Amino acid sequence: MRLLSLTLQNFRSYPTLRFPCSGGMHLLVGPNGAGKTNVLEAIALLGLGRSCRGVRMAHLGHWGSSFFRVRGDGKSDHSRETSVEVVFESQPSRMAYFLRDGQVPLRKFLGRFPVAIFLPDDLHLFRGSPQLRRRFLNRILTQVCPWYLPQLLKYRHVLNQRNGLLKHVPLPSAAEFLPWEQKLAHLGSSITLARLEFLETLQLTFLRELTSIGLLWSDVLFRYMRATVSRDAFALEQEYLSLLQASRARDILLRSTTTGVHREDWRIEVQGRDLVTFASRGEQRLVFLALLLLAAAYLELRRLEKPVVLLDDLFSELDIEHQQILLQMLSSFQVFITATRVPQDAPGELWQVESGRVVVGDRACSVP
Known part of the structure; x- marks a missing residue:
């Protein structure tokens, strides 16, 4: 997939903006806050259908505006022209998604414009909180499984309902907990199985990717950490239900649900040891770069389209x-990179980003 042009209206710091894109590397350079x-x-919104930074849609609009619009015109790897568009209105609050100018539901929109985005926090993926690692999985799976994000949102809604019961006075009966626990078990089982399949696919070529960037390790393993063991969907659902019922007394004391996919985690092990304790900081960065490329390759495998790669302040x-290793690894993708200064020997098109506009060469890109 190649983005040919991007149009913004009332989005973040841009009242209006429209600019063309080339097919290779784009360097967006400017001071912090530009x-x-x-x-x-x-x-990223065009691929994920939501903010990659976890911001509510109502907070993405330009200050004082009642709506925003983001549109991308592009061409598929099979030379088919396409467009994707997201529109948000605040009164009443609603989202609309468009493919080739026709409105579609979110499940049909997701993944049609695949993006692989990596934020500064992602460099702390291995040492950071489990939430960072779950977010990494969710960003990829949202685009390859049409049901994944709706299922995840339903899971979070049901989780909030159960947590509400845990805090209720007087305490509800077991019969009142059971329907919510059954829903959590059903939704959670499919989410876990999708995450396992993703990590196992990465596992197939991970060691080879590490070797190609100079890490001559053996016995490297992705380990998904969960309280369950089943791989069959029905058996896993029953296992989750049993765990939720068994933890109910503890959850009442803590006033929070302590078991489920919202508590699961993953890590990389080298010769049986956690990567964080086995590898130096420099080696962990190399592992991250290998993971970056594998995630992009996985999106290409599942969507049959190369994703657009977005790298936020990664060079710093x-x-x-x-x-240089990163640029070489991504040479076959369309890439957008932000930086506060021009990286040494960086190829591609240089864009100067200033407040409310993007300047390509000596030409400012904007919408009248």
Whole structure:
């Protein structure tokens, strides 16, 4: 997939903006706060259907505006022209998704414009909180499984309902808990199985990818950490239900649901040891770069389209050697990179980002 042009209206710091895109590397350079990340967030919105930074839709609009619009015109890897568009209105609050100018439900919109986005927090993926690692899985799976995001949102809604019961005075009966626990078990089982399949697919070529960037390790494993063991959907659902019922007394004391996919985690092990304790910081960065490319390749495998790769301020965390490795790894993708200064020997098109506009060469891109 190649983005040919991007149009923003009342999005973040851009009242209006429209600019063409080339097929290769794009460097968005400017000071902090200039609006570089806002451009990446807009592109990511076209693939994820929501903010890649976890921001509510109502907070993405330009200050004082009642709506925003993000549109991308592009061409598929099979040379088919296409367009994707997201529109939000605040009164009443509603979202609308469009493919080739026809409105579609979210489930049909997701993944039609695949994006692989990596934020500064992702470099702390291995040392950071489990929430970071779950977010990494969710960003990819949202685009390859049409049901994944709706299922995940339903799971969060049901989880909030059960947590509400746990805090209720007087305490509800077991019969009142059971319907919510059954729903959590049903929704959670499919989410877990999708995550397992994704990690197992990455596992197939992960060692080879590590070797190609100079990490000559053996016995490298993705481990998904969960309280369950089943791989059959029905058996896993029953296992989750049993765990929820068994933990109910503890959950009442803590006033929170302590078991389920919202508590699960994953890690990389090298020769039986957690990557965080086995590898140096420099080696962990190399592992992250390998994971970055594998995630992009997985999207291409499942969507039959190369994703657009979005890298937010990644160069500030990498030395020159690692920057060159990254650029070489991504040479076959359309890439948008933000930076506060021009990286050494960086190829591609340079865009200067200033407050409310993007300047390509000496030409400012905007909508009248």
